[in-house]
Amino acid sequence: MGIPGSWRLRNQRLSLVGEVCHTCGNKIFPPRDVCPHCAREAQHAFQFSGRGEVYSFTTVFNPPAGFEEYAPYTVALVKLEEGPIVTAQLTDVEPERVAIGQPVEMVTRKLRDDGHAEVISYGYKFRPRITTD
Amino acid sequence: MRGVSIIGVGQTPVGEHWERSLRHLAYEAVAAAMKDAGIEGAHAMYVGNMLSGEISGQSHLGALIADFCGLRGIEAVKVEAACGSGAAAVRMGYLAVASGAHDLVICVGVEKMTDDVGSKLTAALAQAADADYEVAHGVTFVGLNALLMRRYMHEYRVRHEDFAGFAINAHANAVGNPNAMFRKAITLEDFKGADMIADPINLLDSSPMADGAAAVVLCPTEQAHAFRGKPVRIAGSALATDCLSIHDRHDPLWLQAAEDSARRAYAQADITPADVDLFELHDAFTIMSALSLEACGFAERGKGWQLAVDGEIRPSGRIPICTMGGLKARGHPVGATGVYQIVEAVLQLRGEAGACQIHNARVAMTQNIGGSGATIITHILEVQE
Ligand SMILES: [Zn+2]
Numbered sequence: 001m002g003i004p005g006s007w008r009l010r011n012q013r014l015s016l017v018g019e020v021c022h023t024c025g026n027k028i029f030p031p032r033d034v035c036p037h038c039a040r041e042a043q044h045a046f047q048f049s050g051r052g053e054v055y056s057f058t059t060v061f062n063p064p065a066g067f068e069e070y071a072p073y074t075v076a077l078v079k080l081e082e083g084p085i086v087t088a089q090l091t092d093v094e095p096e097r098v099a100i101g102q103p104v105e106m107v108t109r110k111l112r113d114d115g116h117a118e119v120i121s122y123g124y125k126f127r128p129r130i131t132t133d
Numbered sequence: 134m135r136g137v138s139i140i141g142v143g144q145t146p147v148g149e150h151w152e153r154s155l156r157h158l159a160y161e162a163v164a165a166a167m168k169d170a171g172i173e174g175a176h177a178m179y180v181g182n183m184l185s186g187e188i189s190g191q192s193h194l195g196a197l198i199a200d201f202c203g204l205r206g207i208e209a210v211k212v213e214a215a216c217g218s219g220a221a222a223v224r225m226g227y228l229a230v231a232s233g234a235h236d237l238v239i240c241v242g243v244e245k246m247t248d249d250v251g252s253k254l255t256a257a258l259a260q261a262a263d264a265d266y267e268v269a270h271g272v273t274f275v276g277l278n279a280l281l282m283r284r285y286m287h288e289y290r291v292r293h294e295d296f297a298g299f300a301i302n303a304h305a306n307a308v309g310n311p312n313a314m315f316r317k318a319i320t321l322e323d324f325k326g327a328d329m330i331a332d333p334i335n336l337l338d339s340s341p342m343a344d345g346a347a348a349v350v351l352c353p354t355e356q357a358h359a360f361r362g363k364p365v366r367i368a369g370s371a372l373a374t375d376c377l378s379i380h381d382r383h384d385p386l387w388l389q390a391a392e393d394s395a396r397r398a399y400a401q402a403d404i405t406p407a408d409v410d411l412f413e414l415h416d417a418f419t420i421m422s423a424l425s426l427e428a429c430g431f432a433e434r435g436k437g438w439q440l441a442v443d444g445e446i447r448p449s450g451r452i453p454i455c456t457m458g459g460l461k462a463r464g465h466p467v468g469a470t471g472v473y474q475i476v477e478a479v480l481q482l483r484g485e486a487g488a489c490q491i492h493n494a495r496v497a498m499t500q501n502i503g504g505s506g507a508t509i510i511t512h513i514l515e516v517q518e
Contacts, residue, residue: 009265030266036381055385056287058279058331060271064256067271075272077280077380085380087267087280095332100287111269123269 011045013123016106018084020046027082050106051129052080059095066112078104078126092127103129134231136354138364138517141170142476146312147345147464149247155182155189156201159243162346162472163202166239170350171361176235177208181222181242183215183468187257188249198241208235215261216417217503218242219471220372220510223349227370230351242472243346254342258467261504263378275339275418277379277505279331282420285386286333289435293333296419297324298441299454300337300461303416306448307458309488310477314343314464338419340459345466347473357517363483368496369398369513377507386435390509391428391500398498399430402513406430409513410494411481412452413474415502416459425500426452429511448491456481457489471501475512482516 011017018029021042026035028042035042057076060067067073074090076098090098091109104126111123143165145158153161159180167173178199186192192211199209214221219242226240246254258274259267267277285291300319307313319337327337357364373393379385399405406429414429416422423437431452432440445451457463457477460470478497480486486494497514 005265036376056280056284058276058283058334060273060276060331062255062273062275062330063252063271064259064268064273065252066256068252070271073271075270075276075280077284077385085385087272087378087380088270100284112271121269125270 014108016048016050016124018046018048020044027084029080029084029086049081052078052104052126054098054100054102054104055079055085056100057090057098069113074098076126089125090127091125105129105131135233137227137230137351137367138354138357139349139367139475139479139514140352140357140360140362140364141166141172141350142348142479143169144312144347144473144476145345147314147343147466147473150344151247153344155185155191155243155245156197158245158344158346159198159241160202162243162348163198163239163241166348166350169362172237172350175204175207175237175239175350177226177229178204178239178241179222179225180209180211181219181240181468181472182211182244183213183218184244184246184257187260188254189245198243214508215503216415216467217471217501217508217510218468219347219473220475220499220501220512221471221503221508223472223475223512224370224372224510226351227367230353236352236356238351239348240351240472241346241348242469244466244468245344246342246466247344266380267378273331275334276331278418278420279334280379281385281424281505282333282418285420285423288386291438294321294325295438295442296338296423297321298444298446299416299419299422300324302441302446303455303459303461306456306489307462310457310463313458313462314341315458315462334418340417340461340465343464343466345464345469345473347469347476349472349475349479354517364517365479365482366515366517367512368515369402369511371397371401372508372510373397375507377504379505386424388424388428388506388509390506391425391502391511394509394511395429395500398511398513402515404496404513408496409452409498411456411478411491411497412454413456413459413478413497413499414454415500416455416461417465417502421502422454425502429500453491456491457486471499471510474499474501475514478514482514
């Protein structure tokens with residue numbers, strides 16, 4: 001992804017900012033302007049806590065172009081406390097220590113090196129939860 | 134709307150065709166289908182393909198393939214819906230004939246994958262998923278299916294080897310299909326010992342990338358007997374969509390677009406799942422077979438794998454699937470796959486499936502899936518009296 005693409009996604013990528021639907025009350029991530037639950041317009045920003053649990057996970061051994069140097073790495077579906085599920089990498093954890101239901105929290109890390117556009121994109125990953133409320 | 138029938142089919146063997154280009158593969162399938170139907174021209178062509186731009190540096194396939202097949206001037210356009218491109222092209226052809234816009238339509242699916250290997254092909258295939266919110270995090274296409282399979286195993290308490298029957302059946306059936314890529318039976322031990330790709334998905338859960346092309350010729354049902362082949366009627370045709378990414382589904386373990394397209398196709402054909410004699414489903418990964426059987430009403434939720442364990446998916450079972458090898462063993466040339474499924478179903482209904490023949494097949498169902506379930510096309514085919 002080039003510079004404009006990374007810039008457009010900066011709020012959701014770096015801060016996990018999504019939306020809340022004022023019609024049905026559902027929290028939405030990633031932001032998408034039309035609520036997927038009630039199909040009404042939903043453009044009210046919502047700051048997610050970044051806390052959730054592992055819904056599913058896998059280890060990628062054969063990465064797509066741009067991710068070779070990170071392989072093998074663990075990708076998960078993370079169910080956020082507020083409801084939505086997000087796809088993200090897990091970090092700071094050995095793959096064999098990951099389990100469904102494990103509490104995790106968001107951190108900001110380098111997602112990939114885009115050698116072509118010479119852009120390094122940063123964004124959310126999740127690690128085993130170490131902070132308490 | 135007019136009834137639509139299939140009056141000709143053609144296919145190339147599935148495999149690594151390093152000596153043949155994209156356009157040559159398409160031509161071979163189209164020429165075979167036109168010869169089968171006994172026609173020398175057509176009014177329109179719909180080309181199903183996913184990766185030509187990425188792998189062959191070639192877009193604009195409608196005009197290219199039509200011209201290369203000697204049909205310069207006709208309406209022709211490429212249809213793209215990731216791995217569902219093939220059946221999506223047939224759906225567009227169906228609509229063109231049903232609407233009365235065209236009388237003689239060729240639908241061809243073609244894919245050339247083996248010109249590129251490794252991370253570039255992996256990245257190209259991942260374009261079926263959400264670029265900003267799935268692929269940007271390094272998830273691959275097989276990785277997405279692995280996420281589904283692990284959750285499925287967790288939620289329904291299923292062991293990995295309970296999926297073995299899907300791969301074993303596909304390979305056993307491919308032995309009798311001269312166009313299949315892997316004509317070799319496998320055992321439970323082979324399945325359990327296969328190399329891991331993205332845990333829990335191993336090599337024998339997965340369909341192989343391949344080159345190939347398949348084509349069908351469509352015409353109005355009322356005109357079908359004027360052509361030389363044994364016509365097969367398209368009794369049901371439906372395409373449904375869902376969100377692109379797994380994380381946006383209301384229930385990641387439910388293929389809503391499979392349920393929706395199957396329900397519409399059943400209603401149009403006026404049948405129930407019990408009437409289906411064989412089902413060419415989209416077994417890109419074993420988990421997809423289970424999810425497809427559940428969403429289409431052949432198994433209870435969370436029980437699709439049981440049909441494999443019980444042998445009900447075998448040629449002699451209650452609902453034979455992947456009767457000529459499926460994606461797993463016939464091979465999965467992504468944008469061509471949906472047309473291969475329909476060609477194989479036609480051969481079954483004509484009684485021309487050779488060693489793969491399902492006894493007394495009268496009603497066949499095909500289902501082609503784009504991405505991890507965002508576009509799903511279901512067709513129901515019947516012998517035309
Ligand atoms: Zn809403």
